[in-house]
Amino acid sequence: MAVDSGYGLDExxxxxxxxxxxxxxxxxxxxxxxxxxxxxxxSKLEKARNAMYNALKAPRGHSIKQRLFAVYLEGESExxxxxxxxxxxxxxxxxxxxxxNYLGLQGGMILSNWETLYLVERGSMVCYYGxxxxxxxxxxxxxxxxxxxEKKEPFDYDSLILLSVQHLQKLLCSSPMMIEKYQTxxxxxxxxxxxxxxxxxxxxxxxxxxxQFNFVQCLKYCLFGSDAKLLYNPKEHYFTYTSVFQSLIFxxxxxxxxxxxxxxxxxxxYKIDFCCWKPTPKFSKKDxxxxxxxxxxxxxxxxxxxxxxxxxxxxxxxxYLFESEEVQVQGPKKTSNKNFIxxxxxxxxxx
Amino acid sequence: xxxxxxxxQSRQVYSQPLPVKLSTELYGPLPSxxxxxxxxxxxxxxxxxxxxxxSSPQSTITPIxxxxxxxxxxxxxxxxxxxxxxxxxxxxKGTLSRSDPTWRERTNTRLQTQGIAALTLExxxxxxxxxxxxxxxxxxxxxxxxxKARQNIITEAExxxxxAQKLKVAAMRKxxxxxxxxxxxxxxxNNAKELVFSEYKELLDIIDQEKHTVVKNLExxxxxxIEAFFLQFGLEAIDIIRDSSKHMNVWDxxxxxxxxxxxxxxxxxxxxxxxxxxxxxxxxxxxVRSGIKFGCDMLLYVRGPPFSHAExxxxxxxxDGSHNVDWFDMGTLARIIHxxxxxxxxxxxxxxxxxxxxxxxxxDQLSDREKILKLLMSYKVTExxxxxxxxxxxRD
Numbered sequence: 001m002a003v004d005s006g007y008g009l010d011e012x013x014x015x016x017x018x019x020x021x022x023x024x025x026x027x028x029x030x031x032x033x034x035x036x037x038x039x040x041x042x043s044k045l046e047k048a049r050n051a052m053y054n055a056l057k058a059p060r061g062h063s064i065k066q067r068l069f070a071v072y073l074e075g076e077s078e079x080x081x082x083x084x085x086x087x088x089x090x091x092x093x094x095x096x097x098x099x100x101n102y103l104g105l106q107g108g109m110i111l112s113n114w115e116t117l118y119l120v121e122r123g124s125m126v127c128y129y130g131x132x133x134x135x136x137x138x139x140x141x142x143x144x145x146x147x148x149x150e151k152k153e154p155f156d157y158d159s160l161i162l163l164s165v166q167h168l169q170k171l172l173c174s175s176p177m178m179i180e181k182y183q184t185x186x187x188x189x190x191x192x193x194x195x196x197x198x199x200x201x202x203x204x205x206x207x208x209x210x211x212q213f214n215f216v217q218c219l220k221y222c223l224f225g226s227d228a229k230l231l232y233n234p235k236e237h238y239f240t241y242t243s244v245f246q247s248l249i250f251x252x253x254x255x256x257x258x259x260x261x262x263x264x265x266x267x268x269x270y271k272i273d274f275c276c277w278k279p280t281p282k283f284s285k286k287d288x289x290x291x292x293x294x295x296x297x298x299x300x301x302x303x304x305x306x307x308x309x310x311x312x313x314x315x316x317x318x319x320y321l322f323e324s325e326e327v328q329v330q331g332p333k334k335t336s337n338k339n340f341i342x343x344x345x346x347x348x349x350x351x
Numbered sequence: 352x353x354x355x356x357x358x359x360q361s362r363q364v365y366s367q368p369l370p371v372k373l374s375t376e377l378y379g380p381l382p383s384x385x386x387x388x389x390x391x392x393x394x395x396x397x398x399x400x401x402x403x404x405x406s407s408p409q410s411t412i413t414p415i416x417x418x419x420x421x422x423x424x425x426x427x428x429x430x431x432x433x434x435x436x437x438x439x440x441x442x443x444k445g446t447l448s449r450s451d452p453t454w455r456e457r458t459n460t461r462l463q464t465q466g467i468a469a470l471t472l473e474x475x476x477x478x479x480x481x482x483x484x485x486x487x488x489x490x491x492x493x494x495x496x497x498x499k500a501r502q503n504i505i506t507e508a509e510x511x512x513x514x515a516q517k518l519k520v521a522a523m524r525k526x527x528x529x530x531x532x533x534x535x536x537x538x539x540x541n542n543a544k545e546l547v548f549s550e551y552k553e554l555l556d557i558i559d560q561e562k563h564t565v566v567k568n569l570e571x572x573x574x575x576x577i578e579a580f581f582l583q584f585g586l587e588a589i590d591i592i593r594d595s596s597k598h599m600n601v602w603d604x605x606x607x608x609x610x611x612x613x614x615x616x617x618x619x620x621x622x623x624x625x626x627x628x629x630x631x632x633x634x635x636x637x638x639v640r641s642g643i644k645f646g647c648d649m650l651l652y653v654r655g656p657p658f659s660h661a662e663x664x665x666x667x668x669x670x671d672g673s674h675n676v677d678w679f680d681m682g683t684l685a686r687i688i689h690x691x692x693x694x695x696x697x698x699x700x701x702x703x704x705x706x707x708x709x710x711x712x713x714x715d716q717l718s719d720r721e722k723i724l725k726l727l728m729s730y731k732v733t734e735x736x737x738x739x740x741x742x743x744x745x746r747d
Contacts, residue, residue, distance in 0.1 A: 241367070
């Protein structure tokens, strides 16, 4: 089916038939107009459905040599649990994980909940449930296993319980908004973006802008007494249309930096959750460039549409430096005060 | 709609962005000043003084008459005025046209090329509709037979019928597109001859039979309340007459327009919010028109509809801290606007306190214009662009 003018790209459904080889395919768009109770139609549908199931059934695995695994370490409360990767391998850690060194083991990484879930659901990683022994091992307090060569043996991970995806989800998704965050994260990750958790960085904190002295406005007030003379007056002479337009300007409007002059107490429910970059080959976790997108995850069933204050408090949080008071915008724009939202996305199904 | 007009011609016809006469039109262009040449200073000064002592051209022009009808529409009835308001700022909409009031021209053209039959196209339409419904009947029959064939319950006789039906429908399909193009020329002449003139007496009243023109213009230019108020309050270019007798001053118009919405004279009145936005964008040079086509409040054009499509679509939102916007409404609007390749602009309007508003309204010391100016100056406008993000597309 032809995608109309490219706007259907965001709704593409994977072509199952091409993934499963050797199946007589029912292409998208070949459906009849209404469900008829015909053999023909139902058999076609059956074939298409089977093709989808077969494609999904393909086993997902990894080689034993290259296997990536993690251990879930309990915390004080249910929500404090952390996932620790002792031997990080592979491309995934370009934008995932924070390094964490224990006494007993160096070079490991701590992954956030959504990162763990993403890797496990992909089939790239397995997760064990850490026990007391493991904790002791990490703190360097366990007795090292002595073998013939008297080398320190690594911990026997097979002694730990392997966690299923369901169990892992129960452990990791108990905090509020975690499921929504995970959905956003995995969706964008699958599309190829590089995503890190949002950290407000000092270098982007805008200094408090001084109140810009509006000279023209001041002059107008000085020269003309009452307010009414500010407006266009047909008895006066005007020599250009620009001056006519200028005589009509009196409605107050916000400038880009107003929201930063007035300190917005961030009591709003809207907080930035992720920073997102388009896929680039050179990306460093420690010193990332200015994010391409900064994302706030919101459940529309629980949170209403943001008011202007919410939008402005989000603006205050973003990691971005505006160069000058008047943003240079391309094109013959006559208004100079459009607040450009630095790419915020509300995560919801179907938008 | 952008029309395929000669751009030079367009620029000449639509050279004035507002229905206001500049002093330079009457007295010639301002002479340029050369800083190093003192003579140019003197010449400029002389020219300037000459203008100042005379009255400005705009004050000598009689304002355009706008009638406020009983049903609340603001209408301009004079042909020349309609054209002027359209060409100088793209205000209003012709009631029988898409946007600019061209009904008279179009009807005259039709009358001259097609004769009386131009006004009797109802006949041709009726005939075409009958043919189409006959075609649809045959097609439905064919589809029924085809479905039976698929379900394998078709009989011998029916399968023969199926074949015959297929041919019939194919033949009918070939016919219908032609009907639209050729018939207008051939059939109309025939229809004209078949016409009984007595049936169309009421139409004959408005047609001049010899010159093939329309005698009376059935169309008028309808202005939105915000447009009419802008022309009256901002530019003092129109005169609003109610019920053909009472002249309305600025304050009367303001109160009337406010009362058309729930609440009357309150700060949150929709008319005031819309007007503040309208005035804000007009004063910055944008051409602002109704956004009803796309489900939004207003559309912003850089120069005007004949030049390019609208760039921005505006929704006016009251900013009083309450959550008065629904996710789904915003989502549907964003989708539509994205589909027509425009920017959705959320305009949040801050309103003054009720007490302040009341204070200004009841202040007798100020003149009408000053009162309204003071009221409007207590509002504040913030624009925010709302754009759908399609992650699939923005990867590179």
